[in-house]
Amino acid sequence: MTASGAVWRNWARTESVRPLRVERPATPEAVQRAVAAAAASGLGIKPVGAGHSFTGIAVAPGVQLDLADLSGVLDADVATGRVTIAAGTRLHALPALLAPYGLALPNMGDIDRQTIAGATATGTHGTGLGFGGLATQIVAARLVTGSGELLTVSASERPELLPAVRVGLGALGVLVEMTLQLVPRYVLHAVERREPFDEVLDGWLDRLGSADHFEFYWFPHTGTALTKTNTRLPDSVSRTPLGRFSRWVDDELLANGAYRAICALGTVAPRATPSLARVVDRFTGGRDFSDFSPAVFTTNRTVRFREMEYAVPLEAVPDAVREVRALIERKGWRISFPIEVRAAAADDDWLSTAHGRDTGYIAVHRYFREDPTAYFTAVEEVLRGFGGRPHWGKLHTQSAETLAGLYPRFGDFLQVRDELDPERRFANPYLERVLGD
Ligand SMILES: Cc1cc2nc3c(=O)[nH]c(=O)nc-3n(C[C@H](O)[C@H](O)[C@H](O)COP(=O)(O)OP(=O)(O)OC[C@H]3O[C@@H](n4cnc5c(N)ncnc54)[C@H](O)[C@@H]3O)c2cc1C
Numbered sequence: 001m002t003a004s005g006a007v008w009r010n011w012a013r014t015e016s017v018r019p020l021r022v023e024r025p026a027t028p029e030a031v032q033r034a035v036a037a038a039a040a041s042g043l044g045i046k047p048v049g050a051g052h053s054f055t056g057i058a059v060a061p062g063v064q065l066d067l068a069d070l071s072g073v074l075d076a077d078v079a080t081g082r083v084t085i086a087a088g089t090r091l092h093a094l095p096a097l098l099a100p101y102g103l104a105l106p107n108m109g110d111i112d113r114q115t116i117a118g119a120t121a122t123g124t125h126g127t128g129l130g131f132g133g134l135a136t137q138i139v140a141a142r143l144v145t146g147s148g149e150l151l152t153v154s155a156s157e158r159p160e161l162l163p164a165v166r167v168g169l170g171a172l173g174v175l176v177e178m179t180l181q182l183v184p185r186y187v188l189h190a191v192e193r194r195e196p197f198d199e200v201l202d203g204w205l206d207r208l209g210s211a212d213h214f215e216f217y218w219f220p221h222t223g224t225a226l227t228k229t230n231t232r233l234p235d236s237v238s239r240t241p242l243g244r245f246s247r248w249v250d251d252e253l254l255a256n257g258a259y260r261a262i263c264a265l266g267t268v269a270p271r272a273t274p275s276l277a278r279v280v281d282r283f284t285g286g287r288d289f290s291d292f293s294p295a296v297f298t299t300n301r302t303v304r305f306r307e308m309e310y311a312v313p314l315e316a317v318p319d320a321v322r323e324v325r326a327l328i329e330r331k332g333w334r335i336s337f338p339i340e341v342r343a344a345a346a347d348d349d350w351l352s353t354a355h356g357r358d359t360g361y362i363a364v365h366r367y368f369r370e371d372p373t374a375y376f377t378a379v380e381e382v383l384r385g386f387g388g389r390p391h392w393g394k395l396h397t398q399s400a401e402t403l404a405g406l407y408p409r410f411g412d413f414l415q416v417r418d419e420l421d422p423e424r425r426f427a428n429p430y431l432e433r434v435l436g437d
Contacts (some may be wrong), residue, residue: 019064026069028176036148049118053393056430087117087175103182107131108297122393127342128213135166143173146421164416188296201318217338241291309363310388311353317360337365350409400436
């Protein structure tokens with residue numbers, strides 16, 4: 001199917017493009033034909049996932065590939081926990097798709113709107129020191145390379161390419177399917193508390209070490225952090241899920257609704273932001289519940305925002321967050337969105353933000369109607385001082401030159417790109433900036 005004309009926009013409204021052509025292939029062979037046709041007419045071609053990257057990583061000025069028809073489970077082995085899924089599958093579809101096999105993703109981020117290929121391509125992660133990002137679960141993948149070849153990468157076929165393909169930034173080819181190492185379905189017991197911010201920072205390493213999944217939000221202009229501690233339990237335990245009503249009150253009315261009001265008011269009366277932030281801080285937090293993992297890990301985000309996130313060495317987090325706090329106070333900025341702090345285990349993927357080191361993630365946000373430039377630029381400078389690496393799907397200003405020094409295998413990744421996409425069929429302005437041409 002081919003169409004053209006419509007303007008594509010990402011979720012955060014930071015990027016838009018009118019592709020020359022949109023194609024919606026339903027088979028790997030159709031993807032191959034689309035890549036060959038783009039090559040024949042000298043066009044670039046890019047798959048787009050759910051458009052949830054804040055950066056221009058998914059922008060497709062030439063041919064845009066919509067992989068919505070490449071979705072679902074293709075193969076499942078319950079004994080090993082390995083499941084092959086089509087690349088366009090949305091994360092929110094997985095609980096139902098995996099229910100017959102009693103399997104689940106070992107960890108998830110804050111939302112489930114993304115496609116599995118888009119999420120893994122940018123190094124999407126959740127929190128928990130015993131867990132890597134989503135891409136670390138990939139044990140095999142099939143992708144269409146720049147020449148239109150369908151390439152399998154697995155433990156037995158071109159295994160040396162796996163650490164490049166797992167977090168591939170969409171630069172190496174069009175993934176059509178991937179095999180994930182999953183775990184038996186499990187329940188999470190969630191405890192959310194408001195706690196003194198400095199105590200949380202002082203206890204950062206201990207808290208992470210003693211919890212399966214620990215994270216916190218700090219609301220600038222307040223002295224409290226909202227901590228979230230999730231404990232893994234077998235799926236046989238009786239659950240105490242949030243009722244539909246209390247979930248709506250907490251997530252929609254208080255969290256999203258109050259933010260929307262604060263953010264909207266903050267744009268017309270910025271001076272009100274600190275006191276309003278204290279109000280939200282007072283209303284959120286303080287709950288206990290348990291449910292199947294996807295319902296606990298993920299929430300709805302209905303207030304549009306812009307985000308920057310940096311990965312720093314795990315132990316640097318308290319100092320780095322304190323410097324960000326000092327910066328906000330010094331500058332007198334009114335910041336309506338909380339700062340989110342998470343962690344992940346070191347991994348071997350060449351462009352993973354957690355490559356080679358246990359990692360802490362510090363994310364800053366700004367309402368989408370506010371200009372984030374001054375805040376993000378100054379926080380970026382602070383976090384780069386701690387050896388920070390930017391999330392590939394979130395706003396940052398780094399380029400290939402600076403990024404090369406942050407990733408020991410950067411040059412190896414570029415070599416794989418030269419092999420799989422020598423003509424730069426999958427390039428776009430963002431990839432030219434972060435990988436070079
Ligand atoms: C509200 C919100 C919450 C978020 N929460 C988190 C979080 O908790 N943790 C976190 O780490 N990130 C988070 N993110 C970032 C998000 O997970 C990433 O930006 C992710 O890449 C988005 O997935 P997508 O399907 O929308 O991909 P897109 O943004 O559409 O695409 C991302 C990249 O993947 C490539 N791609 C897509 N499909 C394929 C394919 N089949 N083959 C090859 N390449 C492909 C695209 O070309 C592009 O390069 C969040 C973003 C938003 C907007």
